[in-house]
Amino acid sequence: MKRRLDLKPVDPEADAKWVNARLKHVTLGACIVIHLLLVHALWGQWRPIAVVTAVFAMVTGTNMVLAQRFFSQHTRTAESVRFVMNMGANIVYGLASDWALPMWLYLPLNALWVDRFADPGARRRLGWMLALVAGVALLDGCPPLVPACFVLASLLVYFISEGRVFLTHQALRSLAQQHEELAQAHLQLDRAHQRSREQERLSSLGMMAAGVAHEINNPLSYVKSNVNSLMLDLRACQQLPPELQEYVEDVLPATLDGIRRVTAIVADLRRFARGDPEAMVEYDLNQEVAVALRIARGQLGPQCDVAVELKDLPHLFGHPGQVTQVVVNLLMNATQAMPDGGRIFLSTRMEGEEAVLEVRDSGVGMTPDVRAKMFEPFFTTKPAGEGTGMGMAVVHGIVTSHHGRIHVDTAPGKGTTFIIHLPRIPPLELGLSAPDGFTRARPDTA
Numbered sequence: 001m002k003r004r005l006d007l008k009p010v011d012p013e014a015d016a017k018w019v020n021a022r023l024k025h026v027t028l029g030a031c032i033v034i035h036l037l038l039v040h041a042l043w044g045q046w047r048p049i050a051v052v053t054a055v056f057a058m059v060t061g062t063n064m065v066l067a068q069r070f071f072s073q074h075t076r077t078a079e080s081v082r083f084v085m086n087m088g089a090n091i092v093y094g095l096a097s098d099w100a101l102p103m104w105l106y107l108p109l110n111a112l113w114v115d116r117f118a119d120p121g122a123r124r125r126l127g128w129m130l131a132l133v134a135g136v137a138l139l140d141g142c143p144p145l146v147p148a149c150f151v152l153a154s155l156l157v158y159f160i161s162e163g164r165v166f167l168t169h170q171a172l173r174s175l176a177q178q179h180e181e182l183a184q185a186h187l188q189l190d191r192a193h194q195r196s197r198e199q200e201r202l203s204s205l206g207m208m209a210a211g212v213a214h215e216i217n218n219p220l221s222y223v224k225s226n227v228n229s230l231m232l233d234l235r236a237c238q239q240l241p242p243e244l245q246e247y248v249e250d251v252l253p254a255t256l257d258g259i260r261r262v263t264a265i266v267a268d269l270r271r272f273a274r275g276d277p278e279a280m281v282e283y284d285l286n287q288e289v290a291v292a293l294r295i296a297r298g299q300l301g302p303q304c305d306v307a308v309e310l311k312d313l314p315h316l317f318g319h320p321g322q323v324t325q326v327v328v329n330l331l332m333n334a335t336q337a338m339p340d341g342g343r344i345f346l347s348t349r350m351e352g353e354e355a356v357l358e359v360r361d362s363g364v365g366m367t368p369d370v371r372a373k374m375f376e377p378f379f380t381t382k383p384a385g386e387g388t389g390m391g392m393a394v395v396h397g398i399v400t401s402h403h404g405r406i407h408v409d410t411a412p413g414k415g416t417t418f419i420i421h422l423p424r425i426p427p428l429e430l431g432l433s434a435p436d437g438f439t440r441a442r443p444d445t446a
Contacts, residue, residue, distance in 0.1 A: 010295030024064070030109055031060055038093065039103035048096040055096075059089040080125065085128040086110055091136050092121040104150040107133065111158040123158075130154055217266050217406045224259045227252060280426070283320035285348055285355050286310045292327035293346075299332060306331075311349040317425045322398045329391040330359040330418055337363025337416060353424050354404075360417040374408070402426050 035056045042048050063082060086106070093103040107130060114122045134147035231252040234244060289310060300306060316323075327346075342362040349356050366374065375396040376390045399406050403426040410416040 001038065011217045022370050023398070024094060027109070027113070028060065028064070031056070034102055034105045037105070038097060038100060041100040041102055042097050049379075051096045052093055055092050066409075080121070083110070083122075083125045083129060087132060090129070094133065094137055094142070095140065097330060099137050099140065099146065101146070104146065107154040108157040111154040112161055114158055114161070126154075126158060128135055146301055199395075217263070220259065220263055220266065224256070224263065227255055227259060231256065238251060245256045280318050281320065282315045283323065285313050285316055285422070286359065287326045288320050289327055289346065289348060289357070292324045292331060295324070296328050296331040296344065296445055300335055300344075304338060305336055305341075305343045305344065307345045309345070309347040311347070313350055313355055316345070316355055316422060317423070322401070326395050326398050326420065327357070327359070329395050332333050334361035334363060334416070337361055337365070341399075344416075354421045355424060357420040357422065360415065362415045365414050365416055366411045367412055371408060371410055 005133070038052055039049055042052065062085060090103065090106050090110075093106065097103055110129065111126055114126045127298070131152045134151050137147045138144060231248060234240065234248045236250070237244075240248065289308070293308070330345075331344065338344075338361055344362075345358070345360040347358045350359075374392050376393065396406065399420055399422070402422055404420060404422040407419040407421075408416065409419070
């Protein structure tokens with residue numbers, strides 16, 4: 001016959017109650033055994049037996065009531081009362097039984113229940129109990145060897161019990177610390193696993209974007225070539241109907257312009273998805289801003305009013321594709337901060353040897369807590385599944401790699417302004433030379 005294993009969840013509070021109940025039962029059983037031994041030692045002396053039994057019944061009943069919450073932090077007063085009562089009962093047992101040997105067993109039993117970790121005054125009360133019971137016994141004529149042996153036994157029981165309790169507390173603290181460390185390690189592992197999945201998804205999205213752009217570019221080249229040939233052929237005709245003349249003068253040129261715009265968007269998307277791994281090159285920041293606007297135009301929507309103010313800038317030196325990615329991410333961040341629409345202001349200007357890119361929105365703004373974590377990888381305020389939390393981390397990484405800096409001005413309900421400073425010529429590594437027309441920037445001006 002197969003035995004069924006019932007696996008139940010561990011309940012520490014239920015286990016503590018079960019152990020407490022078992023201890024009370026064991027203690028009650030020990031008290032009954034000691035009392036029976038004492039009655040046996042007094043057999044035939046009915047009056048002392050009656051006195052001892054009456055005191056035993058009263059003390060045992062009171063102890064059962066007071067010990068209901070022995071392990072609670074609110075039982076110090078009850079423990080004091082219990083110790084005083086037990087001390088008086090031991091003296092009565094000794095006087096009534098002429099200090100018979102079984103009554104001394106109550107001293108180690110009381111010492112076993114002393115817990116100075118739960119009650120700092122318990123050790124002092126135990127000392128008073130042992131001293132008073134032994135002193136009364138000696139004054140009543142008890143042989144000194146008997147109280148000395150049992151006082152020593154009680155102290156040994158107490159110190160051994162205290163040592164075991166101390167070791168148990170240490171083990172519990174160690175287990176609690178290990179549990180906390182394990183929980184932290186599990187949390188970090190879970191975060192690392194989530195980040196790995198997000199990175200894999202971002203990599204897959206980049207590859208897919210590059211592939212889609214490539215597939216669009218091939219048929220688009222045929223469309224552009226055919227439309228251009230059609231327009232040239234129509235222009236070569238001397239006599240055209242008015243409806244075809246309109247195509248030559250208006251429709252086909254507009255169509256070619258639209259095709260050129262689509263081609264530019266596809267090229268921008270391919271470069272954007274490729275990650276621009278090539279070396280730093282000369283680029284026009286205003287041109288990259290225009291590329292970013294074309295990429296993000298479909299996401300901005302009609303509810304977002306974009307104002308652009310681009311000042312004349314000299315050419316910069318860096319990774320133009322990465323700079324485009326910075327502008328796209330900032331525009332997307334501004335759009336998401338304005339779910340009901342609003343205004344985005346985008347501008348460029350020069351300040352000394354630095355180009356300044358400013359993106360300001362009229363969105364919901366950020367709290368100080370969000371502001372402090374906004375550049376952390378995988379941090380997002382969006383619901384689960386709606387954001388990777390990598391956009392602003394990528395912006396920070398790109399700007400830092402260009403030896404630039406970011407200033408963020410934001411407040412809840414007052415929108416957000418990103419001001420990015422990019423050096424005209426980032427500090428070059430040893431052994432590299434600046435391109436034609438550029439001079440190497442000094443460390444104090446870059």
